[in-house]
Amino acid sequence: MRIKQIRSRLFALSTLSLALWSGAAQADEINVMNSGGFTAAYKAIQPKFEAATGHTLVTAWGPSMGKAPEAIPNRLERGEPADVVIMVGYALGDLIKQGKVMADSRVDLADSRIGVAIKAGSTKPDIRTVEGLKSALLQAKSIAYSDSASGVYIERELFKKLGIEEQLKPKAHMIQKIPVATLVAGGEYELGFQQVSEILPVKGIDFVGKIPEQVQSITTFSAGIPVGAKHPDAARALIRYLASPEARADVSNSGLDPK
Structure with a gap:
């Protein structure tokens, strides 16, 4: 019984800290662009993040690169709204070099094989x-x-x-x-x-x-905040959670190796 109580208190503290991470007095609608390799982990994490913070995630899916209209760089080029992009690390690096994603917002989330x-x-x-x-x-x-x-x-x-x-x-x-x-x-x-x-x-x-x-070729998946994001504080809260201990199990269960 004591172990269950401890776990319950830890969960409550985790939820409280996550709410404080949001840095916002009101819930925001966070626009996320997510590439395929991080999809399973993201879908498992999304409801937990939303329940803990009150924020809502609106997601657009597409590859990290390539000629397809759905590719994240092409979506950004068209001016589609995005507060967070989750994609292959070196492709995110290219967007940072182009001045389309804030350099200080990049966080490496997981390695993929x-x-x-x-x-x-x-x-x-x-x-x-x-x-x-x-x-x-x-x-x-x-x-x-x-x-x-x-x-x-x-x-x-x-x-x-x-x-x-x-x-x-x-x-x-x-x-x-x-x-x-x-x-x-x-x-x-x-x-x-x-x-x-x-x-x-x-x-x-x-x-x-x-x-x-x-x-083997190891691909790193990373997250960042596009320049001009409407909800940068909420975006940073999401990225912190994606890289947090609370998210590690979902990331690992999806077949990725958490950072």
Whole structure:
């Protein structure tokens, strides 16, 4: 009973401190732009943050880069409202250099690794070693990867590192907008490569595992406040919570490694 009381008091203190973080006497509607890799963690955290602070999160989704209209840089370029952007760290860095995001607002939230998905019930390839990954790629009839950070690395670097770039050209494809794992679940591609946090929520697939650390590419997800944000104080409160101990479990459960 004493342990439950202690936990209850800790939760109450946490909620109180979170309310004080908001720095605002009234609840605000915070416009957030969020990229795919942080989606699962964000959806788990959102109701907790809203309940503790009274703020409401209005979310627009899109990749951290690329030509798609939904891409976060393109949304900002069109003047869409944003108080917080959550995206790949180096893409956020580019926006800071361009003067579109406040430099002192950047907070690194989590690291993301690339994983492999297959259609549910299919035989799992052994990708625990670099040679095993290479063999799985050569034997696969079709391969898909995303148009975000992980896919750019796979297309430009991973295949070259493995020495099989030419062999894979006819059957490996970059997928725009659509989550790669959904196409794998539908049987359109045999192997799907994407950040683990984007694979795990998809139904109809089996998660094979992360690619070997020797050829892994770690992507950092970061948050920042665009210049001209209407609710900067509430935005900072959200970012502090995303990086707080209260959020670590949700971040970790989504397949990311909290900072």
